[in-house]
Amino acid sequence: MDASADGGRTAPEEPLGAEADDRRFSRKTVLRAALAAGVSLPVAMMGVPALARDLGQGGGLLEPTPTCDDGDDPTPPQTEGPYFKPNSPRRTSLVDAGTPGTRLTVTGYVFGLACRPIANALLDFWQADVNGVYDNTGFRFRGHQFTNANGAFTLSTIVPGLYPGRTRHIHVKVQAPGRPVLTTQLYFPGEPRNNTDTIFDPRLLMTVRSVGGAREAAFDFVLNVPQQPGPTTTTTTTTTPGQPGGTWAAGTNYAPGTKVTYGGVEYVCLQAHLAQPGWEPPNVPALWRTS
Numbered sequence: 001m002d003a004s005a006d007g008g009r010t011a012p013e014e015p016l017g018a019e020a021d022d023r024r025f026s027r028k029t030v031l032r033a034a035l036a037a038g039v040s041l042p043v044a045m046m047g048v049p050a051l052a053r054d055l056g057q058g059g060g061l062l063e064p065t066p067t068c069d070d071g072d073d074p075t076p077p078q079t080e081g082p083y084f085k086p087n088s089p090r091r092t093s094l095v096d097a098g099t100p101g102t103r104l105t106v107t108g109y110v111f112g113l114a115c116r117p118i119a120n121a122l123l124d125f126w127q128a129d130v131n132g133v134y135d136n137t138g139f140r141f142r143g144h145q146f147t148n149a150n151g152a153f154t155l156s157t158i159v160p161g162l163y164p165g166r167t168r169h170i171h172v173k174v175q176a177p178g179r180p181v182l183t184t185q186l187y188f189p190g191e192p193r194n195n196t197d198t199i200f201d202p203r204l205l206m207t208v209r210s211v212g213g214a215r216e217a218a219f220d221f222v223l224n225v226p227q228q229p230g231p232t233t234t235t236t237t238t239t240t241p242g243q244p245g246g247t248w249a250a251g252t253n254y255a256p257g258t259k260v261t262y263g264g265v266e267y268v269c270l271q272a273h274l275a276q277p278g279w280e281p282p283n284v285p286a287l288w289r290t291s
């Protein structure tokens with residue numbers, strides 16, 4: 001089957017969340033979060049994860065403890081799109097031995113606003129198959145699960161195929177117990193269509209690496225769930241963000257290697273993109289790192 005079998009869709013999904021996704025995020029830099037967590041500078045400079053977390057070199061996550069910044073930046077919402085189906089099976093694996101496609105494991109945590117992990121949070125994933133087709137009659141590549149006591153989740157699936165009008169992505173709904181649902185999408189670094197998909201948001205890029213013939217991805221969600229700071233949380237100092245401004249400018253096409261200043265800090269561009277409001281260098285470590 002090709003993408004034309006994908007429910008007869010003709011128009012790309014609209015960015016329903018554009019209004020809801022206000023651009024007032026003041027995500028602290030990965031560098032800052034990493035420093036707060038005691039992560040080494042080279043790791044911080046990897047830059048890609050939504051939250052500072054390292055995938056390590058030898059397989060598996062290096063750190064047993066999730067890290068989070070001070071939580072003023074909930075994961076942005078995105079449109080549900082036309083292919084969500086309720087009542088997906090409860091399962092952490094969407095594949096079996098015969099499933100075609102590049103194996104992908106997505107791991108991460110679900111946090112609240114105080115960066116405390118949320119246990120028993122619902123995650124409902126759905127995605128296209130290797131050919132870019134959604135199963136709208138059954139439940140292939142659909143499944144829900146709950147975070148464990150540490151707020152962690154693991155999804156075993158494949159790298160979703162492409163279909164017209166979109167870059168590569170995975171849909172997900174995330175819900176803390178008794179709280180509203182966050183509907184959003186996760187993206188893959190280095191995808192050419194990331195530059196043309198109007199819905200794409202670099203704040204939703206996963207960290208992805210190849211391990212043999214498979215992929216390992218990481219993404220941490222921050223839900224808009226009030227929490228009391230934990231007893232171990234120490235936020236005695238709050239770095240005042242530098243004054244905005246500098247040479248960075250929305251509406252500019254930036255090429256990899258381009259250097260800009262923002263808030264008195266120099267950044268180097270990591271991948272080509274058209275800058276948009278809300279994508280200021282400190283907000284999108286997938287696009288900029290301090291130089």
Ligand SMILES: [Fe+2]
Nearest residue numbers: 081166169171
């Ligand atoms: Fe989709």
